[in-house]
Amino acid sequence: MPKKPQAPQNSHSDAAAKRRPFVIGAAVAVAAALLGTVSYTATRPEPRTDAAQDSTAGQRIDETTAALMKLARRDARDPLAQGRADAPVVLIEYADFKCGFCGKFARDTEPGLVKKYVDDGTLRIEWRNFPIFGSESEAAARAAWAAGQQGRFWQFHRAAYADGAKEKGFGADRLDTLAREAGVQDLDRFRTDRDSAQARTAVKKDQDEAYSLGATSTPSFLVNGQPLAGAQPAATFEQAVETAKAQAAK
DSSP states (O other), rough: OOOOOOOOTTOOOOTTTTTTSSSOOOOOOHHHHHHHHHHHHOOOOOOOOHHHHHHHHHHHHHHHHHHHTTOOOTTTTTTTTTOOTTTTTOOOEOOTTTTTTHHHHIIIHHHHIIIIIIITTTHHHHEEEOOOOOHHHHHHHHHHHHHHTTHHHHHHHHHHHHHTTTGGOOHHHHHHHHHHTOSSSSSHHHHHHHSHHHHHHHHHHHHHHHHHHTSSSSEEEEEEEEEEEESSOOOHHHHHHHHHHHHHHH
16 A cells, blocks of 8 residues: 655644644734735736736735734743844744644754854744643743743753654653753753743743734744744745845835
8 A cells, every 4th residue: 555645844744734834813803914915925827917906915014024023022031032132133932842843843954043143133033832732732831931030941952852752751750850951950840830820821922922923824924024934944044134124224
C-alpha cells in the first residue's frame, strides 16, 4: 500500500491536523482584509484593472496591519519579552510548550534572530502563551509564567524546548525539574505562582488574544502586524524583520 503523505514541516500537525493555518478572524474587524485580499489576488482568474478597488484593498491592508501592530505591549518590565521596548520591529509569538514545531523554532531559528537582531536593538520578541494541547499545555504555560515572576522565563523556555524535553511531559515533578534547570531560586514560590489565579488569568489573556485573531495552530507569529505561520526557515523570518525594519524607517 502506498504510504500516507507526511505532514508539512512548518506547523504542528498532531491534534492540530484539521486546524486551519493562522488566519485573521472576525474578532478584529479589519483583519479579514489582509489575508482575504492576499488570497483573492493569488487565485483571481484575470488581472484587476480597477485602480480604485486596488487602492481600497491596499488601504484595508494598511488598516489591518496598524490594528495588529497595536497588539505589541512594549512593556519594558514584561518578563516574557526580550529586546528593547522601543525596538522598531516586534515579533509576537503565539506558542505551546507541547508543540514540536514551536520547539524547532526555539532551537533552530530564534537564537539566530536574537543574536542578529535583538542584540543590536532592531527586534523585540514578545511571547504569548497559547496552550492548545490539553491540561499539560496549560500547566506548562502557567509554569513558564511563574518562572518569569522570578526573572527566569527565557531560561525555562530554553529548558522546556530542549531536544527531547516535550516527550518527558509536563507533570508537576517535571515542571519542578525544569524550574531548577532554569535557575529558579524559590521553588515554593514557583509552585504557588504557577497554581495562582494570576497565572491562569495571564495565560487566558494570551490565549484569548490568539483566538481573537483566528489563530488555531502553533506556532503563529506577527511581525510588526504581518502574520507568519509555522516554523518557517530562518531566512523567512530574517526577510520579515528586514522588511518591517525598512518600513519602520519610513
